Amino acid sequence: MNKIRFGVSYFTTRDKRHFALDLTEIKEAGFKYIVHTFSERDLEFYKDSMRELVSMTKDAGLSALADPWGVLRLFGGEEYSKWIYVYPHIRQKKHNGEEGYGACPNNPKTTELLEGWVDAVADIGFDGVFWDEIHLDDLACFCEVCNELFIDEYGGRMDLAPSIILREFGALSKRRLMEHLFSYARRKGLSNTLCVLPNITLEELESYIYLRDLDTFSLDPYPAVLKTNFIKFMEEHVPYLFKKARERGLETELWVQGFSLTEEEVSYIDSFFSLIKNKNIEVNRVAIWSFRATESMSYIRPENPEKVWKKFLSYMRRDGRVD
Numbered sequence: 001m002n003k004i005r006f007g008v009s010y011f012t013t014r015d016k017r018h019f020a021l022d023l024t025e026i027k028e029a030g031f032k033y034i035v036h037t038f039s040e041r042d043l044e045f046y047k048d049s050m051r052e053l054v055s056m057t058k059d060a061g062l063s064a065l066a067d068p069w070g071v072l073r074l075f076g077g078e079e080y081s082k083w084i085y086v087y088p089h090i091r092q093k094k095h096n097g098e099e100g101y102g103a104c105p106n107n108p109k110t111t112e113l114l115e116g117w118v119d120a121v122a123d124i125g126f127d128g129v130f131w132d133e134i135h136l137d138d139l140a141c142f143c144e145v146c147n148e149l150f151i152d153e154y155g156g157r158m159d160l161a162p163s164i165i166l167r168e169f170g171a172l173s174k175r176r177l178m179e180h181l182f183s184y185a186r187r188k189g190l191s192n193t194l195c196v197l198p199n200i201t202l203e204e205l206e207s208y209i210y211l212r213d214l215d216t217f218s219l220d221p222y223p224a225v226l227k228t229n230f231i232k233f234m235e236e237h238v239p240y241l242f243k244k245a246r247e248r249g250l251e252t253e254l255w256v257q258g259f260s261l262t263e264e265e266v267s268y269i270d271s272f273f274s275l276i277k278n279k280n281i282e283v284n285r286v287a288i289w290s291f292r293a294t295e296s297m298s299y300i301r302p303e304n305p306e307k308v309w310k311k312f313l314s315y316m317r318r319d320g321r322v323d
């Protein structure tokens with residue numbers, strides 16, 4: 001098995017005195033990088049606080065990646081978006097005419113806001129961006145901007161198109177936005193990691209590997225999402241996708257679910273590392289969501305965060321080896 005670099009996501013506090021304690025624990029455990037959530041709230045109210053946390057992270061010898069946590073509700077995360085209320089015209093429309101929760105991936109204002117977010121990430125001194133679970137509220141967005149684009153590209157109205165075409169258009173919309181943002185971030189000296197939630201087709205998952213300016217292809221095969229398909233996904237789809245990613249020259253990353261686990265489900269972490277070993281999955285980075293098994297967030301913390309955290313650290317001490 002190749003040497004794995006371990007990472008952890010972090011959002012417990014923006015208080016540098018308290019973060020200093022957590023950072024010591026993170027460093028001593030052997031983590032090599034921290035994915036700091038950097039939400040719209042952080043951008044508005046904690047920009048210089050985040051600058052301090054990132055500087056401390058790098059001084060400790062760890063890399064710091066920024067996560068657009070819940071930003072515009074286009075990305076994953078337990079965080080609200082103010083922007084979709086300040087700019088209501090950018091909200092997605094669903095097939096049935098209802099407003100979606102997230103912003104439209106094809107609206108120029110969405111792109112402008114996300115470029116501003118990247119500017120702040122670069123200015124703060126992050127090493128890269130961890131693009132977290134780009135997703136739409138429906139197969140595609142059905143707003144006016146998208147309808148016009150669809151007519152241009154497919155020569156017909158969206159409401160008459162079959163779902164296979166709508167899904168393709170939705171995926172294309174996400175890929176275009178990501179490719180634009182990857183290129184923008186790269187010009188600012190930032191690396192790009194894209195994490196894709198495996199609740200979409202294998203074909204769509206694979207399509208993200210071929211985006212320009214992507215550095216690391218990441219998957220979060222959480223049992224909370226995959227349910228009984230977890231083992232099949234780890235045994236078949238992860239090796240297939242990571243082989244394609246390596247052929248493309250990308251690094252790979254897997255996330256461990258350190259949240260919403262019952263006491264009995266903690267053994268899933270044993271299955272995770274056994275599957276990596278038994279299927280010879282070559283993965284460069286393994287990270288856990290999140291610090292101390294999400295103990296600080298009661299909404300999703302496991303029944304026994306201490307047990308989850310210690311289990312993960314025990315595999316880290318063995319470099320992920322199962323023996």
Ligand SMILES: [Zn+2]
Pocket residue numbers: 092093104105106107141142143144145146147
């Ligand atoms: Zn739209």
